[in-house]
Amino acid sequence: MAGFDDLEGAYDFSPGAQVPLTGAGSGQTAATHALASAAYRDGPVTDLIAANGDAKVSAPRFSLFEPNLGEAFARAVQVRMLGGARKPLIQSFGCEPQTVVEHCLAANRIRRQRDARLTVVMVLFGLLFLPGVLLWLGGFQLRRTLAGAQDKRAGALGGVVLAALGVLAVVFVIQLPFTGFWGIYLRVMLVAPVVGWLWAKQICERYAKDLRSRWEGLLSGGGVGAKIPEAVPHAPGDAEAENIRLNLAKLTAEQRSNLVFYAGSKGILGMGTRWGSWQLAEELVPATPGTEINPFRSWDVVRAIHDRLRMLERGPLHTGGFPTPSIRHWVVAPVGEGASEVARPDGQEVEAYRIKDFEVQRICNEQQFDSGNRHYLGVQFVLWDGQLVITMLVNVTVLHHTLRIEVTGHALGPVHPLFTTKPSPKTKTVSKSVRFWETKDVTLPLIDTPEVVRLAARAPLTWFPPVLDFLGGKLTLPEPFGLRHVWADKPWRHRFMADDILRTATPVLRVVHAATLKVLADNGVDTEKFGARSGVLSGQVQAAEPGRADVYNA
Template sequence: MGAAVTTEEPFFDFLPRPQVPLQGGAGQTAATQALASAAYRDSPVQDILKANSEWHESTVTKGRLSLLEPNLGEAFARAVQSRMLGATRKGIIQSFGTEPGTIVEHCLASIRIRKERDTKLTLVMAVFGLLFLPGMLLWLAVFQLRRTLAGAKDRRAGALGTVLLGAAGVLAVLFLIKLPFTGLLGLYLRAMIVAPIIGWYWAKVICEKTARDLRSRWDSLLGGGGVGAKIPEAVPKSAAAGSAEQLRQSLVKLAAEDQSNIVFYAGPKGILGMGTRWGSWQLAEELEPKEAGKEIHGFRSWDVIRAIQDRLQLLERGPLHTGGFPTPSIRNWVVSPIGEGAKEVSRPSGQDIDNFQVRQHEIQRICNEQQFSSGNRHYLGVQFTLWDGQLVITMMVTVTVLHETLRIEVTGHALGPVHALFTTKPAPKTKEVDKAFKFWEKKTVQLPLVDASEVVRLAARAPLTWFPPVLDHLGGRIALPEPFGLRHAWADKPWRHRFMADDAMRAATPVLRVVHSAAMKVLDEHGVNTDRFTNRSMILSGMVQDPAPRKADVYDA
């Protein structure tokens, strides 16, 4: 990938897909952009706890100094970067309904923007802080004490922090006027108090410019416009660009793992990434020859699965022109069982695995032979990504033959929209105050985008951003829920949204009938008496119209 060196860094995406998912193209725009917007947010880091679900919980690890704590965007981008691209990272869960590569790229882009800001702030700290270190430490100590008191539950303690900052300003003025020292020492001591204030003003200008940039990206993503993630450091410019090539390979590996055909079943948590199982319909009857005295023509489970797969390809077609189903994604899945409380997943390797994909002959072997006892299982999945990626409906089909009994099981899984935290747009910072003459009335005043405390926090963190593990230790970080996947970690249940719930339950009936119809055709062609199967199928067709979803993964025993 060697090329001539140019004076301007090329801002383009090196992966073979658009930087931002196109509206109406993959049908995954809304969920992807909502999660990507978290990387640009400036809200408190504790807000991530609001997005915790019944099965997945993020935690916020507090650091040693509250003055160095990150905001939500800083912590989120750092956590996602480490988890998804780390050299020793654990396996990830597929992000159905989103494009995880795009989300990670936006995290990298936000880190790059903040890095440019922090470089300038580090220079300011060196000129106005390091050269006047005693004064800078005194001011930092005041702001740290104020932040500690402001975070106290006692309101009087919080108000005391504001009073403390005002008192520090008054003492600084008295110190400048009444300082007993003269000469060079006196000048330095006076500069020691004034220089950090000048540096603070310069830092405020830098911080406000970056804050406007980050907020515009946040707003653009949620507004549907979409803003490209610029990460030129991921484009190798020479053979010696090892870090850029490593980053490129990590993103390619992430994309490959997200396309893996191996999923994990975690008991009551359901199939990770697909959501819990809300419905299950089983057709199990004895295999009898169609004509007495004759034998059944031999067939295997894979023959039934192939026939079902062919019929499912026609789901989007119907006798009436009513819109109907969008084009579904139909895949053969290998489902691997893990414990409900498992904290990580490991993807298998070996000669039957190629780039996170189980080879076709191994899938066929599992379907035909691995139907009982331990080991992986085979499922045929038909998946619909709806509501711009906010709803993912998956119907899973498995066929087993034990002794003389054929069982066809269809299960429904639904992954709801991302939490509302990720869909909130940036709002101007305001507060209500009393009117000057009509003190009984309130008015709303605009607050600075970056206040004094925020400037100090950013300036104090800036030199330490060159040492991320140290900054994580001192300031704190987000601990992501494990096993981690960008989509299912912060998904709500779809049942609170009437139309989403309707879509999930409406999809079940036609899929179930197509599965049964295709299976009946295979059985009939191989000389199997289908009377019992047909009767049972009609009963299930009535049961599937029950309008209430259930917790099918929780057995009340």
């Protein structure tokens, strides 16, 4: 895909104008909206580390400039998924990554609007009275350093410094040893930042309500869509907008790729770990002694299985059952368990990140032993509004006279509970003034004083992201990165999700075996041993239990 590397010769494979799909139609809104809500969140960025220990946050040089959760997440995702030097991505099954990225862009745009206003405040009340502002910022930085950047309780020395600054400001206003211009300037120098703080607090409070309303709306199912006017070119030479538009199209194309990666005990990246495996392997013997079987290839068996799997949603009784599954041919490439990145192939066999059909068929028939990629036929169910992804993979190999049909189960659980928590108002329980033995809840402002100072101090530097990352630290996402699988929780703790996973194995296995026996019988193969082995597996799969099929005891 060399044409994607530069904008001049880039191949635009975006489908053009489209009718947007509604949430009900996509069936993946819960996981998508949960991940997108992180772009609008406040709170400490360390919560993301608790959700996935492979994510890293570099230590800030000055804690006054460190980002919160939403700021760090939105910027990290935008750079990782739309950056010019980004590495290949892992598909996000059960999720729409473009929607998440669009919300990250929208959240960053809202914060830029807020920071533009805060920058004006800093220029008027900070630059003109710089010594006073530096004193106040130094006091708040000392407070955060002694108390801990995310601790609400200030250290004793930091509190003393801030109190001393307040007393000094009062003394400067009442009486000062200087007269004339410098006397007036010294008086205003410590008071002006306080006036600027009051103005900045109103700005921060207004935008905090906007961000929280979008956070609440996404998790409640009624959130507004992300608006990203910066992705629409306004002139022929608008390279930045064109770059964003093309990268969003590349992201969508990579999401539709039919190449996935097997990473040892981590399973298939994006599909989850392998929890079960059933193998039907018997000798190919002619049904009539003295004759030969009709020659057939692995692809013939796979095609027959594919046709039968399309009938999974149908049954003899009107009792619901399977929803319409996604049935696709996958090319699986092996990577190391600790690999820091993956590589997508390039060449005549690849178009828009997809391996062409003739190459998929060749891999199915020829690459069954030794090095190289392998072919799997997959039937995938996206359930629980995108929170559960069940994938059953079928692999067909023929070695010497032995035909092996292997069915494996993979499961990807719901997104981490961190992403599904709704915003709660900030309250404090206090005693009533008259009936002091009773208590009441008092609603606090969304933005407290230290947060206003942090946002105002960061605002002028948001126009220089590398400088802000250097001073305040940044979030490094786990690799190989895919929005869905790196934040996925285990599905086995949810009783109904676990039941859905285990129940899927039996009908899929039986359909695969029935299709295989039909192909064998049509080509003159004795199916007695295959049928007996299929019956044994059919009995075993009824008691399927989740295991760690990719962990070997050797």
